[in-house]
Amino acid sequence: MRLLFMGPQASGKGTQAKIISKKLEIPHISTGDLLRNVEGELKEEIDSYMNQGMLYPDEGMIRILKERFKEDDTDNGFILDGFPRNLKQAEMLDEITEIDKVVEIHVDEERTIQRILNRLNCPNCGALFNAVKHKPKVENICDDCGSGLIKRKDDTEEAIRKRLEIYERDTKPVLEHYKGRVVRVDGGIGIKNVTEAILEKLKV
Numbered sequence: 001m002r003l004l005f006m007g008p009q010a011s012g013k014g015t016q017a018k019i020i021s022k023k024l025e026i027p028h029i030s031t032g033d034l035l036r037n038v039e040g041e042l043k044e045e046i047d048s049y050m051n052q053g054m055l056y057p058d059e060g061m062i063r064i065l066k067e068r069f070k071e072d073d074t075d076n077g078f079i080l081d082g083f084p085r086n087l088k089q090a091e092m093l094d095e096i097t098e099i100d101k102v103v104e105i106h107v108d109e110e111r112t113i114q115r116i117l118n119r120l121n122c123p124n125c126g127a128l129f130n131a132v133k134h135k136p137k138v139e140n141i142c143d144d145c146g147s148g149l150i151k152r153k154d155d156t157e158e159a160i161r162k163r164l165e166i167y168e169r170d171t172k173p174v175l176e177h178y179k180g181r182v183v184r185v186d187g188g189i190g191i192k193n194v195t196e197a198i199l200e201k202l203k204v
């Protein structure tokens with residue numbers, strides 16, 4: 001089954017993609033991870049865009065995905081996470097593969113904002129904590145490496161609202177594009193229940 005996972009920031013999309021990937025024994029292909037982990041010439045090319053503060057072009061991403069889909073572990077499908085983010089990218093993706101189902105993880109906007117505002121980041125090891133739901137053992141200190149925790153500068157309420165707005169604007173046409181193949185799941189019912197809901201809706 002070739003799946004696409006979609007959901008706004010802090011929807012639990014990445015977490016669910018990992019869990020479902022294990023359950024269905026298909027790889028979780030995160031485009032963010034793909035870009036971070038490339039090596040050699042391609043890495044230089046990608047870095048040159050990033051260093052200029054530019055987004056890596058869609059054509060390049062499609063090339064990387066096309067190569068990734070050729071690997072044996074995708075014979076029974078995959079979970080694609082992070083791409084496409086807009087209609088143009090969805091149309092480009094159609095040319096290299098066919099998506100069977102789109103899992104849309106829906107979350108209540110106000111709850112998402114609270115979740116992000118309470119988030120604490122470890123600048124050293126990348127561990128994530130939450131000032132309410134997943135407190136570090138010692139206040140503001142990373143459990144894993146002992147560094148001081150910070151809030152991301154762009155995690156202000158205004159910036160989060162703006163990002164959610166952009167997500168909504170760009171993904172609506174994508175979901176419309178995959179009409180009839182979209183299963184919608186409420187992301188606010190707890191990790192285990194979300195997983196069950198996804199599996200149930202995919203009927204696997």
Ligand SMILES: [Zn+2]
Pocket residue numbers: 122123124125126127142143144145146147
């Ligand atoms: Zn840490």
